[in-house]
Amino acid sequence: MKKFSLRTRLVIWFSSLLLVIMVVTLSIMLAVSNSVLNTDVKESLVQTVTANIEEVEYLDDLNASEHEPGDHFVKFNDGFLEIDDDFLDDINGICCALYDSQANMLYGENIIHAPITTDGKIHMVKYGGERYYTYCHSFEQSELNGLVLQGIVDENAKKTVLSQILNISLLLLPILSAIAIAGGYISAGRSLRPVEQINAAASSITDGNDLSKRIDVEERNDELHQLADTINKMLERLENSFEDEKQFTADISHELRTPVSAILAQTELILEKDRSGEEYKKALSLIERQSRRMKNIIEDMLRFSRLERLETLDLTEEVDLSCLTDAVCEEQAARKEKGITLTYDIEPNIITFADTDMMIRLMNNLISNAYRYGRDNGLINVSLKKSGKTILLEVSDNGIGIAQKDIDKIFERFYQSDRSRTVSKDGCNIGLGLSTVRKIAQLHHGEITVKSAENEGSIFTLNLPMTNNTKEILNNEK
Numbered sequence: 398m399k400k401f402s403l404r405t406r407l408v409i410w411f412s413s414l415l416l417v418i419m420v421v422t423l424s425i426m427l428a429v430s431n432s433v434l435n436t437d438v439k440e441s442l443v444q445t446v447t448a449n450i451e452e453v454e455y456l457d458d459l460n461a462s463e464h465e466p467g468d469h470f471v472k473f474n475d476g477f478l479e480i481d482d483d484f485l486d487d488i489n490g491i492c493c494a495l496y497d498s499q500a501n502m503l504y505g506e507n508i509i510h511a512p513i514t515t516d517g518k519i520h521m522v523k524y525g526g527e528r529y530y531t532y533c534h535s536f537e538q539s540e541l542n543g544l545v546l547q548g549i550v551d552e553n554a555k556k557t558v559l560s561q562i563l564n565i566s567l568l569l570l571p572i573l574s575a576i577a578i579a580g581g582y583i584s585a586g587r588s589l590r591p592v593e594q595i596n597a598a599a600s601s602i603t604d605g606n607d608l609s610k611r612i613d614v615e616e617r618n619d620e621l622h623q624l625a626d627t628i629n630k631m632l633e634r635l636e637n638s639f640e641d642e643k644q645f646t647a648d649i650s651h652e653l654r655t656p657v658s659a660i661l662a663q664t665e666l667i668l669e670k671d672r673s674g675e676e677y678k679k680a681l682s683l684i685e686r687q688s689r690r691m692k693n694i695i696e697d698m699l700r701f702s703r704l705e706r707l708e709t710l711d712l713t714e715e716v717d718l719s720c721l722t723d724a725v726c727e728e729q730a731a732r733k734e735k736g737i738t739l740t741y742d743i744e745p746n747i748i749t750f751a752d753t754d755m756m757i758r759l760m761n762n763l764i765s766n767a768y769r770y771g772r773d774n775g776l777i778n779v780s781l782k783k784s785g786k787t788i789l790l791e792v793s794d795n796g797i798g799i800a801q802k803d804i805d806k807i808f809e810r811f812y813q814s815d816r817s818r819t820v821s822k823d824g825c826n827i828g829l830g831l832s833t834v835r836k837i838a839q840l841h842h843g844e845i846t847v848k849s850a851e852n853e854g855s856i857f858t859l860n861l862p863m864t865n866n867t868k869e870i871l872n873n874e875k
């Protein structure tokens with residue numbers, strides 16, 4: 398069995414089962430109908446004989462009563478028997494006949510010459526290879542004494558229908574079975590086609606190392622199509638994460654190339670000839686700066702990739718967001734970079750379920766950007782308030798703003814607008830700040846948006862759902 402294909406195995410199983418069901422059903426059907434018909438034949442025999450009893454009357458004198466046309470008269474003892482025309486002498490294969498006490502037939506038919514019995518039971522008689530049932534009734538009235546009414550019926554009288562059913566079944570069942578098996582074979586083939594497609598697609602993906610391929614199946618909702626659909630979704634996720642991985646590696650290489658090139662150029666230059674102590678010191682301090690920058694880049698990237706991998710956060714910690722924002726702003730205000738003034742306007746007692754470290758990271762990123770891209774002696778404002786069932790955290794500045802063409806891209810990782818590259822001189826920003834902010838917002842079931850105008854400034858807004866417990870967050874998610 399193992400050497401057969403799934404399709405053949407299915408058809409073999411299905412056909413064998415069909416055969417067994419057919420044989421069992423047919424046997425049960427025949428056994429039951431046989432016994433039902435046997436009982437039916439015997440009952441009809443007794444009923445016909447009993448019905449005929451009423452149709453026989455004794456007459457002393459033929460002129461003593463009125464006769465109906467069709468009535469028969471037979472001499473019996475000292476008088477006559479009047480046999481009504483309703484007497485059923487041959488009906489539904491049942492023959493009836495009347496006999497006197499010497500077993501002489503007076504009226505009717507006895508095709509098989511069955512003996513007369515007087516015990517009031519049904520008897521079985523064999524004649525000419527066939528089986529017959531006989532039933533005799535002895536009249537008890539004094540004037541009909543010795544008169545016997547006998548009924549005879551062929552055991553197979555009613556079995557012709559049964560044999561017809563059997564014949565039709567024997568003819569039809571193999572034809573129907575053949576149709577069912579052929580249908581089963583075709584439909585098994587059709588149902589299993591997605592398996593072949595899955596197999597072919599999987600092989601071509603493996604052979605060509607091409608994750609962009611998909612299993613091409615028609616729209617249907619059976620299990621195999623659902624499986625194909627799931628595999629397609631899995632391939633899409635695999636492809637995306639593979640592409641992400643490739644992009645991430647390319648971005649890392651790109652970010653690290655600048656400091657590495659600077660270090661190499663500096664070392665090559667300094668090693669060209671003997672230098673003074675001052676020159677070595679200058680070169681080493683540049684190398685140190687670039688190495689420090691590399692260290693920061695690597696740390697940022699590690700932190701970011703750890704964050705990216707998180708699917709959910711365990712938001713069970715109740716955080717006083719008002720206090721937290723106040724503390725972050727106080728610390729950030731102390732930077733006093735570029736003569737920028739940071740003001741903050743915080744509604745008290747805003748408490749929600751959040752991750753403290755993540756929220757600090759989010760605020761620091763937004764405020765650091767506002768400093769970095771803020772104008773000299775500019776302004777930064779941080780505000781925190783409730784609005785309906787939402788908490789709104791806003792960080793605004795009157796800095797360089799963001800060009801419309803960049804606005805949709807700034808949340809992508811490693812994205813930096815050309816202007817920001819020129820503006821930022823510390824070299825530590827690598828375009829991961831806003832991706833981090835967006836990821837943290839998502840992990841808190843919130844959303845980050847931006848409004849900005851070039852040379853006027855930017856407003857970053859974080860919307861967080863106001864929740865009393867984590868269950869509420871999960872319910873809102875649904």
Ligand code: ADP
Nearest residue numbers: 766770798807813814817826827828829830831
């Ligand atoms: P970066 O490390 O370059 O700051 P971010 O992801 O934090 O990376 O920001 C991405 C880009 O968004 C920045 O390069 C800059 O062009 C723009 N940006 C972010 N914040 C501001 C802001 N407050 N004002 C103007 N531009 C901003």
